[in-house]
Amino acid sequence: MESVIISKENVKPSSPTPLHLQSYKISMLDQICPNMVVPVILYFSSPGENLISHTIDSLKRSLSFILTRFYPVAGRISEDDLSVDCKDQGVPFSVVKVAARLSDLLKNPDPQLPMRLIPCAVTNDEKLGMNGTIAMTQVNIFECGGIAIGTAFRHKIVDGFTMVSFLSAWAATARVSSEPVCPNYISQSLFPQKEEISNQADFVGSVLKMGKSIMHRFVFDASAIGQLKAASNIKRPTRVEVVLALIWKCFMVASLSNGKQVSLISQPVNMRRRARPPFPSDCFGNFVGLSAASSTNEDKKELGHLVKEIRDDANKIDHDYVNRMLGDKGLLGCIENLQPSVSKILEADDVLLVTSWCSLGIYNVDFGWGKPIWMTRCEAGNNSESIFMNCVWLNDTRSGDGVEAWVVLDEKYMEVFENVEEIKTYASKDPSPLD
Incomplete structure (x- = not known):
């Protein structure tokens, strides 16, 4: 090109x-x-x-x-x-x-x-x-x-x-x-600035793994998501919850096959709507808390169990979580909030970092000549060195009722992950966005 x-x-x-x-x-x-x-x-x-x-x-x-x-x-x-x-x-x-x-x-x-x-x-x-x-x-x-x-x-x-x-x-x-x-x-x-925080502080950056990676897009349509929701046996699961749970389940298989016993899935959570009353939706800057759910890599982990683990940990980012970080004493509250997640991340054998842009409305961005026909981030190309290895990025499909998952994994992990029966059953791998 x-x-x-x-x-x-x-x-x-x-x-x-x-x-x-x-x-x-x-x-x-x-x-x-x-x-x-x-x-x-x-x-x-x-x-x-x-x-x-x-x-x-x-x-x-x-x-x-x-x-x-x-x-x-x-x-x-x-x-x-x-x-x-x-x-x-x-x-x-x-x-x-x-x-x-x-x-x-x-x-x-x-x-x-x-x-x-x-x-x-x-x-x-x-x-x-x-x-x-x-x-x-x-x-x-x-x-x-x-x-x-x-x-x-x-x-x-x-x-x-x-x-x-x-x-x-x-x-x-x-x-x-x-x-x-x-x-x-x-x-x-x-959340006033704190001099005690080093300008080099970058915990997430230190967790990101470097190495040869493989990236594939796994697209879940509305029908597949409906089946996953039914299979979870959880009350009112969201499409993000069931897709993340399935991806984590398949990642566990890859992790276990590479000799790891404990895996963790971590994602940022938008705090604007977690505060009481909620912060205005147009707040500028970073308003995220860190969620981290861990589990042993058992062969037959139920989907509903994983949905519950993801939901329960995300729900810890609530009004009290936000309040602890407000004002001049916010640094102590920030440390208190992050400590459980950081401890689990450091103790896990494998960490899968997830970011979801679902429901942010990116497909409504219209400059006057129509809405986007596709939207992407920019992850690693196959067999290239990546700073985002063992990461997942979720976005809406253009129709608005599906989920597109960009999965970047270590080569050895992807070889196992993409052949797990559940991912092959519920997702299409690398389809054309024009389909």
């Missing part, structure tokens, strides 16, 4: 950031978040003949406008990683012409495809990654007129919910919508 860079520029806010907002202190929850690149690629059919130039102009104008509201996104991280210098430096914005038809590429997507559609490397190496920026954008234009908007965000400043909020607000502005687009910046006061 050949590509040519057409243009590069920094898109700056349409109006200057006021002086009193030009230094954005990150919150305590931001401090403990991994300093990693999170890529998001949205694929769209052609907006129409001879409209590409207009489309690019519209994207730049709307991005410039929305940056006045999401002003930290246009800034640069400080050297000590404790604040964002918000002097309207802008978001790097590149336009790339791709010598291929998008429809052809999506018939049988190459695992490496998303990596070629984003503006930076997915790495913890600052020189190869975002180099101080908070967000970057690459607009890829295909021969058929199709478009892929590749973005990269700095996780230490924003969580998945904020990323989707930003993309939704940008899209709403592009289509001249009157929807509200101003985020809420209360995290700094709710």
Whole structure:
């Protein structure tokens, strides 16, 4: 797939950031978040003949406008990683012409495809990654007129919910919508920054395993999810719960076959709706707690048992959990909250890290020429070195009633995992997103 860079520029806010907002202190929850690149690629059919130039102009104008509201996104991280210098430096914005038809590429997507559609490397190496920026954008234009908007965000400043909020607000502005687009910046006061936390603190980053990996997409349609819910014998299980339980069950088989006795599944939980009263949904920053459920790798672990383990541990992130971290004494509460999960993670033989973007509304991001035909992250290509090994990322299917699971495992683990009968029964492996 050949590509040519057409243009590069920094898109700056349409109006200057006021002086009193030009230094954005990150919150305590931001401090403990991994300093990693999170890529998001949205694929769209052609907006129409001879409209590409207009489309690019519209994207730049709307991005410039929305940056006045999401002003930290246009800034640069400080050297000590404790604040964002918000002097309207802008978001790097590149336009790339791709010598291929998008429809052809999506018939049988190459695992490496998303990596070629984003503006930076997915790495913890600052020189190869975002180099101080908070967000970057690459607009890829295909021969058929199709478009892929590749973005990269700095996780230490924003969580998945904020990323989707930003993309939704940008899209709403592009289509001249009157929807509200101003985020809420209360995290700094709710969870004030703590000097005691080292700017090198990155527990999740230290757990990520490096090595040769294999990535496959396992897609669960509505029918399969219905069968899994029935098989769980659990009251009102969610689609995420049953899919995660099945993936964990299959991972246990792979873990046991590699001589490991205890496995753990860990996932971030959105705390906005766990507080009482709930925090506003438009809160900017990281608002996540860490859930960790562990179990021995028994051969015949019941699906319902695993659903209950996942649910029970996630439910520990409640109003009291949130309250312990509020205010000046929040660091002690944070340590108290994290200690059980951290202990289980350190004691487990195998750790499977999971992130779910289900129900965040990413498929509703419409810039004015229709909703995405697909959405991807950017995980490791097969047989490549990965910083995200033994990880799972979940997202909605385009229809909204299914789940797409991107599973990145050690080569030896994937060889076992993909041949477990349950995963073969309930999921389609690497189907075309156009099906």
